[in-house]
Amino acid sequence: MCDVSLILPAFNEAATITATIRDTGRYFQARGLRYEIIVAADGDDGTRELALETARRGEPVRVIGNKQRSGKGRGVREAMALARGTIAGYADADNKVPIEEFDNIRPWLSQGYDVAIGSRAMKESQIERRQPLYRQMGGKGFGLFMHAVVGLPGISDTQCGFKFFTQAAAWEIFSRQQIDGYMFDVEILLLARRLGYQIKQVPIRWRDDGDSRLALISGNLRNAVDIFRIRLGTRRAIR
Numbered sequence: 001m002c003d004v005s006l007i008l009p010a011f012n013e014a015a016t017i018t019a020t021i022r023d024t025g026r027y028f029q030a031r032g033l034r035y036e037i038i039v040a041a042d043g044d045d046g047t048r049e050l051a052l053e054t055a056r057r058g059e060p061v062r063v064i065g066n067k068q069r070s071g072k073g074r075g076v077r078e079a080m081a082l083a084r085g086t087i088a089g090y091a092d093a094d095n096k097v098p099i100e101e102f103d104n105i106r107p108w109l110s111q112g113y114d115v116a117i118g119s120r121a122m123k124e125s126q127i128e129r130r131q132p133l134y135r136q137m138g139g140k141g142f143g144l145f146m147h148a149v150v151g152l153p154g155i156s157d158t159q160c161g162f163k164f165f166t167q168a169a170a171w172e173i174f175s176r177q178q179i180d181g182y183m184f185d186v187e188i189l190l191l192a193r194r195l196g197y198q199i200k201q202v203p204i205r206w207r208d209d210g211d212s213r214l215a216l217i218s219g220n221l222r223n224a225v226d227i228f229r230i231r232l233g234t235r236r237a238i239r
């Protein structure tokens with residue numbers, strides 16, 4: 001058992017994974033927190049090997065994943081099954097949200113909330129580098145479509161990759177989660193709502209790295225299909 005399990009889903013992140021693990025470890029150590037890092041890495045650029053090297057140097061790192069891309073949702077789900085932290089969550093491997101933002105997340109999980117999620121859409125959020133305009137417009141269109149199909153009223157940013165859960169909530173939600181791709185964020189929030197968990201949205205500091213892995217046409221078509229799957233599948237998942 002430890003205080004925090006942090007999952008880093010990664011697809012071909014060899015350029016960033018070592019620095020992210022190093023910075024994360026320094027942060028948790030400075031705050032006296034017992035932690036583990038689980039790297040869920042797909043791809044063949046050496047990300048897994050670099051993460052394993054940090055473990056050999058003493059970082060509490062475990063690594064899972066395959067050469068074939070199996071999906072961010074699947075990677076996080078499989079990593080959550082291994083997590084031993086009182087708090088478990090995930091962050092982008094390229095540090096879009098600095099790990100220091102956990103300072104703003106942690107208190108809410110000690111005050112009765114089961115889920116605390118970073119949001120880029122709140123007035124207090126700090127966007128240091130915005131996405132290109134076409135990505136911003138696509139995001140707004142996605143939000144309208146997603147809310148029309150599955151609901152989630154009041155949640156303004158489902159896709160920010162900085163989400164944390166109490167241990168009990170993490171185990172129950174992710175044991176029911178099924179979507180392998182990017183839309184798993186929507187699925188876990190809908191599951192959390194329907195299971196009665198309290199969700200806190202927290203303004204965060206965020207910067208775009210200009211390296212989106214989403215194919216605009218085929219990726220968005222896949223996402224649309226997954227949104228309909230979520231609408232149909234979530235009710236079955238909590239029976």
